[in-house]
Amino acid sequence: MSRAKSPFSPAAVLRGALVPMLVVALWQGLSMSGLINPVVLPSPVAVVERWWAYLLPPDPYDPAQGSWFLWALSGEMLFDAWSSLYRVVLGFAVGAGLALPLGLAMGGKPRIYALMDPLLQILRPIPPIAYIPLAILWFGLGNAPAVFLIAIGAFFPVLMNTIAGVRHVDGIYLRAARNLGVGRTTMFIRVILPAATPYILAGARIGIGTAFIVVIVSEMIAVNSGLGFRILEAREFMWSDKIIAGMFTIGLLGLAIDIGMNRLNNHLLRWHRGLEN
Amino acid sequence: MTPMLKTIADGQPAAWTGAGTAPVQISVRGVEKSFTAGAQPIVALKDIDLDIRKGEFVCLLGPSGCGKSTLLNAVAGFQPPTRGTVNVDGRLITEPGPDRGMVFQEYALFPWMTVAQNVAFGLEIKTMPKAEIAERVEWLLGKLHLQDFRNRYPKDLSGGMRQRVAIARVLALDSPILLMDEPFGALDALTRRTLQDELLRIWEEVGKTILFVTHSIEESIYLADRIIVMTYRPGTIKRDVQVEMPRPRDASAPEFNRLKRELSQMVMEEQQRFSQDEIRSVTAD
Structure with a gap:
């Protein structure tokens, strides 16, 4: 390239x-x-000012309160970003953590695939957003329904790609491994799983993207912290500058997550051909 | 240094050629293999009887479709024959195993493992102690001139280097038999000759039984104690030729060329049947 x-x-x-x-x-x-009402479209300067205020700690530094570091992090934005990130990571871990073993089993064992596939094909087209009413009914308000929705969003991309990854393992690796005397368990852990990682990681990347969409939506309905909550709250006060400042922060966090995933990908797939970016 | 690999028959000198009196190690009896390709049944192998002695270097030679790889796969245990048996050291072969190390034309290295990890993998499967694995891997990397590449991934290696790793990987197993399926077929001529020489050097040193599939007449004469020429469909043994020339063999020597001419004739007969068949199948479609 x-x-x-x-x-x-x-x-x-x-x-x-x-x-x-x-x-x-x-x-x-x-x-x-x-020509345009500033409530509808605030000026970029106003947005930047608001973003800055959103980032900075609300109170001046008071040595009696303790650590300077904690004070510097006490701004509303960092708290919101942390809340959103925490939910994404937790929800993704739950969703991917369930999808990975199931995908490995379904990809490796046609009988398990035949058993599970019909149900999953019915569930898969349901957008995670459609689970919102059920999530609130089951888990009430707070972090639990948000994590549940995010987990569903992350689950299917990881599952489908893991199945595809296991099925696409080149037969030559299996033959070479059998020739070396590899048994079934070792074959799975040391040959099939690493051979499938390019697919699995591609699924994880889609999954975390979905998780990030779902976290913003779920924060608009179920919790009172996080970037999604904050922009909806700003709308109630007609603070359009803060809405845009929040959106900008959402974009930055999404970018940071994507860069992080990309780094992880490049590290885990450093052996893989055609990985130059 | 104690030898890391067992040598063949006891008391054999390290450098020896020919295995005329050694006991039979691979015994193929009445092997037949048929496939169905569409509606057409194909007899890939028919009435194969073959004995290979311990320490012998045997080439299976023939055009595409003569069943030489099928025979190799039957010995490897990847594809059991439709009829007949393959015995190794008196044991019936039903599945692949580390006693018959295989080198594939496509290298088949594990791309997620470094060179050293690839070589060590078979030993880890055997649950050999770590220190011993490290020592053996080091020794093999040296043998195949791979020391400077130990931490590279296969994607960063040339074809010749990859095949060295693949050879080191099966040598690590210390299996008495090496099965090689056109291992140098994808390499350029110079790399090919280098690896042929290295293979001969290693074979003379550690004395494995080698069954080597090739469609290169010259390669078979350069390497083998014995060349099995195969026919095209059904794959049978057309001729079993002993190569008596001392090694290293000179490809420009008159003897070499006489044998080459003789073998070319045999192989070309089969090659012609193969091309006619190919043309027929194309026109039939």
Whole structure:
């Protein structure tokens, strides 16, 4: 794959910043023209100010309160981002943790596949959002229904890809392993599982993307913290600048999660061909 | 240093050629293998009787579709024959096992393992103590000139290097028999010759029984004690040729060329039947 010299060379940075700067300039011009009500579309400056205020600690630093570090993290945004991230990670861990063994079993054993597949095919097309009423009925309000919804969102992508991954293991590895005297359990753990990891990780990446969508939605209905909750709360006060500031933060968190997953992928698949990005 | 691998028959000198008096190790009796491809039944192997002695280097030679790989797979235990038996050291073969290490044309290295991990894998399966595994792996990496590549992944190696790793991996098992399915078929001519020489060197040193599938006449003459020429469908043994030339063999020697001409004739007869068949099947479609 050919790459540009460096993504951080001055020319590249300038080129990358061109379109965003144009959009912001247009936006600023539009709000300064007075044609649009600032409640509908606040100016970029107002959004940045609000974002900054959202990030900073609400109270001035008081040494009597203790650690400076904790004070620096006491801003509303960091608390919200942490709450959302916590739910994503927990829900994803539950969903993927159930999907992985089931997928391995279904991919490896046609009988288990035949047994489980019809039910899963019926459940799979139901969007996680459609589980909201049931989730509230079962788990009430709070973290539990949110984690449940996120787990469902993460479950199916990981499951389907794990099944596909196990089924697509190249027969030559199985033959080579049998020739080396590998038994069934070792075959599964040391040959089939690693051979299927490219598929499984692709599923995990889709799964965490779904989990991130679901966390924002579930925070709008079931809990009173998190980035999803905060932008809905801001709407009730007509704080459109805070809504956009929150959305921007959601975007940043999503980007951070994606970069993290990408790093993990590259590390776990460092042996894999055609992995250059 | 104590030898890491068992040598063949007791008291045999390290460098020896020919296994004329050694006991039979692989015994193939009345083997037949048929497949069905669509509605067409194909007899891949028919009436194969073959004895291979301990320490012998035997090449199976023939055109595509002559069943040489099928025969190798029957000995490996991957595809049991439709009829007949394969015995190794008097034991009936029904499944693959580490007593018959296989080298595949596609290398079949585990891409998620480094070179050293690939070589060690078979030993871990045998639950050999860690220190012993490390020692054996080190020794094999040295033997195949892979020391500087021990922490590389297969994707970063050339074809020749990959096949060295695959050879080290089966040598690690210390199996008495090596089965090689066109192992050098995908390599360029120079790499191929280097690996042939290394294989001969290792074989002379550790004395394995080698059953080597190839469609290269020259390769078979260069390597083998004995060449089994096979016919095209049904795959039978057309000729069993002893190669008496001392090693290292000179591919430009008159003897070499005489044998080459003789074998070429036999193989080309079968090759012609193969191409006619191929043309027929294409026109029939």
